[in-house]
Amino acid sequence: MRNLGSCTPPPIARGRSLQSIIEVQNLSKVYPVAVKEPGLKGTLRHFFRRTYRQVRAVQGVSFQIEPGEVVGFLGPNGAGKTTTLKMLTGLIHPSDGKVHVADCIPFDRTQPFLQKITLVMGQKQQLIWDLPALDSLRINAAVYGLSDGTFRSRLAELSELLSLEGKLTQPVRKLSLGERMKAELLAALLHQPQVLFLDEPTLGLDVNAQVAVREFLREYNQRTGATILLTSHYMADITALCDRVILIYAGRLIYDGRLEGLLERFAPYREVKVELACPKAERELTPYGEIECLQGQSVRWLVKREALTTTISRILAELEVIDLTVTDPPIEEVIGRVFQTGTVEDKN
Numbered sequence: 001m002r003n004l005g006s007c008t009p010p011p012i013a014r015g016r017s018l019q020s021i022i023e024v025q026n027l028s029k030v031y032p033v034a035v036k037e038p039g040l041k042g043t044l045r046h047f048f049r050r051t052y053r054q055v056r057a058v059q060g061v062s063f064q065i066e067p068g069e070v071v072g073f074l075g076p077n078g079a080g081k082t083t084t085l086k087m088l089t090g091l092i093h094p095s096d097g098k099v100h101v102a103d104c105i106p107f108d109r110t111q112p113f114l115q116k117i118t119l120v121m122g123q124k125q126q127l128i129w130d131l132p133a134l135d136s137l138r139i140n141a142a143v144y145g146l147s148d149g150t151f152r153s154r155l156a157e158l159s160e161l162l163s164l165e166g167k168l169t170q171p172v173r174k175l176s177l178g179e180r181m182k183a184e185l186l187a188a189l190l191h192q193p194q195v196l197f198l199d200e201p202t203l204g205l206d207v208n209a210q211v212a213v214r215e216f217l218r219e220y221n222q223r224t225g226a227t228i229l230l231t232s233h234y235m236a237d238i239t240a241l242c243d244r245v246i247l248i249y250a251g252r253l254i255y256d257g258r259l260e261g262l263l264e265r266f267a268p269y270r271e272v273k274v275e276l277a278c279p280k281a282e283r284e285l286t287p288y289g290e291i292e293c294l295q296g297q298s299v300r301w302l303v304k305r306e307a308l309t310t311t312i313s314r315i316l317a318e319l320e321v322i323d324l325t326v327t328d329p330p331i332e333e334v335i336g337r338v339f340q341t342g343t344v345e346d347k348n
């Protein structure tokens with residue numbers, strides 16, 4: 001991917017004199033959900049006397065994000081990530097608490113606020129399905145009041161950066177999933193926002209497309225100093241882009257700190273998988289780590305993080321290896337361990 005050239009947005013307005021660009025205090029959201037019993041009786045009762053139960057999607061969440069940070073926002077399904085992002089972008093009103101983003105109150109949805117932020121949701125699209133992406137981009141340019149010259153130069157630079165040249169004139173439905181996601185990103189960045197809220201931006205993409213999106217985001221952040229809050233269920237997105245992670249579970253913040261801290265503390269082991277040239281007895285393999293699985297020539301160990309380099313060197317030197325891979329435990333597994341402790345930690 002090429003450099004961002006004149007795509008660099010103007011210097012970030014830091015709001016209340018050099019304070020955090022995102023400030024969240026005691027944020028909560030309660031959804032009232034209508035409850036209906038099954039059957040005709042339930043339908044009639046529901047029609048005349050509706051009852052509601054309350055879903056506490058987000059409960060007392062507080063954090064601050066500084067300009068230029070890339071923060072992973074993690075949690076299992078239903079933890080409250082999307083709800084939080086919706087409150088941070090002003091799509092829904094908080095039930096309680098305070099939010100400031102780029103010195104604005106999101107729910108006011110003022111023009112200056114909308115110029116400063118963008119929201120990309122992997123499972124939703126803003127580009128019109130049957131039209132060429134270019135047409136949707138022109139609409140966006142008009143909405144954000146970009147001059148023709150500005151639109152053209154940003155379009156040229158971003159489409160080159162995202163390797164989308166030649167793709168924007170065909171209907172969106174004819175683009176591959178990866179191309180469509182990149183076109184969505186282009187549309188979301190045309191107005192040069194300072195704060196990017198990305199909800200599963202690599203959802204469903206193949207490995208190459210995921211890497212391309214990640215590389216683009218990293219470069220965009222480095223070149224422009226844009227702040228990024230990113231949710232993803234793909235660990236690789238988080239490790240490639242985020243130094244800091246915020247974890248929520250059942251609507252509550254349970255960890256806010258460095259990614260290494262999370263992995264070291266809750267996933268002190270890595271998984272080493274090896275394909276041997278010929279089978280070995282279990283006793284010959286135990287010195288390298290705790291054997292998780294041994295099937296013929298395939299062996300999988302759990303190896304302590306601090307012993308990883310030495311262990312891999314020993315395996316390669318002492319055994320005849322055809323293939324070797326090292327993986328982190330799945331993020332869900334790591335998150336599961338964090339849930340068990342239920343502790344909240346500060347950033348530093």
Ligand SMILES: Nc1ncnc2c1ncn2[C@@H]1O[C@H](COP(=O)(O)OP(=O)(O)OP(=O)(O)O)[C@@H](O)[C@H]1O
Pocket residue numbers: 031032033055056057075076077078079080081082083084
């Ligand atoms: N509009 C709504 N009305 C009622 N309940 C809702 C609404 N939106 C979300 N919820 C509930 O709020 C909780 C949090 O949902 P949310 O979509 O924020 O989670 P999430 O962390 O983004 O999950 P996922 O990873 O699956 O996208 C869930 O229990 C969900 O069912």
